[in-house]
Amino acid sequence: MSRIIGILNYKGGTGKTTTVVNLAAGLALNGARVLCVDLDAQGSMATHLGVDYTYSLSQLLLGQVRPQACVVQARENLDLVASDRSLLRAEGKLWRIGDEDVIRQTLRNKMRSLDGDYDYVILDFSPSVSLLSESGLLYIRELIVPVSVSYMGLVGLRQVVETLQTFRQVSESRVRLYLIVPTFYSAGVKQDREVMTILKRHFTDKVTGPIRENVRIAESPSYHQSIYEYSPNSTGAADYARLVERVLQDG
Ligand SMILES: Nc1ncnc2c1ncn2[C@@H]1O[C@H](COP(=O)(O)OP(=O)(O)OP(=O)(O)O)[C@@H](O)[C@H]1O
Numbered sequence: 038m039s040r041i042i043g044i045l046n047y048k049g050g051t052g053k054t055t056t057v058v059n060l061a062a063g064l065a066l067n068g069a070r071v072l073c074v075d076l077d078a079q080g081s082m083a084t085h086l087g088v089d090y091t092y093s094l095s096q097l098l099l100g101q102v103r104p105q106a107c108v109v110q111a112r113e114n115l116d117l118v119a120s121d122r123s124l125l126r127a128e129g130k131l132w133r134i135g136d137e138d139v140i141r142q143t144l145r146n147k148m149r150s151l152d153g154d155y156d157y158v159i160l161d162f163s164p165s166v167s168l169l170s171e172s173g174l175l176y177i178r179e180l181i182v183p184v185s186v187s188y189m190g191l192v193g194l195r196q197v198v199e200t201l202q203t204f205r206q207v208s209e210s211r212v213r214l215y216l217i218v219p220t221f222y223s224a225g226v227k228q229d230r231e232v233m234t235i236l237k238r239h240f241t242d243k244v245t246g247p248i249r250e251n252v253r254i255a256e257s258p259s260y261h262q263s264i265y266e267y268s269p270n271s272t273g274a275a276d277y278a279r280l281v282e283r284v285l286q287d288g
C-alpha cells in the first residue's frame with residue numbers, strides 16, 4: 038500500500054516545496070518508489086528539480102490525456118506530476134462542472150490509476166485555500182506541516198489544525214496530522230528555541246527535529262538539485278536525511 042502524504046501550510050514560504058523535494062529525493066535515494074504531485078500553479082517542483090514535461094496536472098484533472106502521460110521521471114525512483122500556470126485555467130474549467138463534491142473527488146479518482154505503482158505519493162500544496170487544495174486533503178492520508186519557527190509560523194499552524202478539524206467533520210476525509218516540521222531554525226535565536234518548546238508541549242512526538250536555516254538549501258533550487266545533490270555535507274542535507282529516516286521508520 039502506498040503512503041499518501043501532503044505537505045501543507047496556508048502560510049506562504051514556510052518550506053513546503055523544499056520539504057517535498059528533499060523528503061521525496063531522500064526516500065528515492067533509499068530505494069523507495071516516489072511520486073510527487075505539484076498542486077501549486079507556481080510550478081516550483083519542476084523548476085527545483087529541473088524537469089521538462091509535456092503534460093501536467095492540468096491535463097490529468099481535465100482528463101485530456103491518460104494519467105500516465107502526465108508523469109515524468111525526475112530522478113531514479115522519483116517521478117513527478119508537474120504544474121504550471123495552466124492549472125488556474127484548469128481549475129476554472131473544473132468549476133463549470135458545478136457539483137463541488139464531484140470536483141473535490143476528481144484528483145483522488147484520477148490518481149487511483151497511478152498511485153499503486155509507488156511506495157510514497159507526496160503532494161506539494163499551494164499556500165491558498167481552494168477547491169484544489171480541498172481535493173488534495175480528500176486524497177491524502179497523512180499531513181506534514183512545515184512550520185517556520187516564529188510567532189506567525191504558530192498562527193499558520195493553528196489555521197491548518199482548525200481547517201483540518203472542520204474538513205474532517207464535513208467530508209469523508211481520513212487525513213490525520215502526521216508530522217510538524219519546524220523550519221528556518223537557528224539555535225542561537227531565543228524566539229526559535231521558544232517556538233520549538235511551545236510546539237513540543239502541544240504536539241509532543243509529532244514534532245520532528247528542526248530543519249535549520251541553511252544557505253545551501255536556499256541555493257539548491259537555482260542549481261535544480263536536491264540538497265543531497267547540491268551539498269551532501271551541509272546541515273540542510275543532515276536535517277532532511279533525519280526527516281527521511283523518521284518517515285521510513287513510521288512506514
Ligand atoms: N531551511 C532553509 N534554510 C534556508 N532557506 C530555506 C530553507 N527552507 C526553504 N528555504 C528557502 O525559502 C524559500 C521558501 O521556501 P519554499 O519555496 O520551500 O516555501 P513554500 O512553503 O513552498 O512557499 P510557497 O508558500 O510560496 O509555496 C525558498 O527560496 C527556499 O529555497
Ligand SMILES: [Mg+2]
Pocket residue numbers: 053054055077081161162163
Ligand atoms: Mg511552495
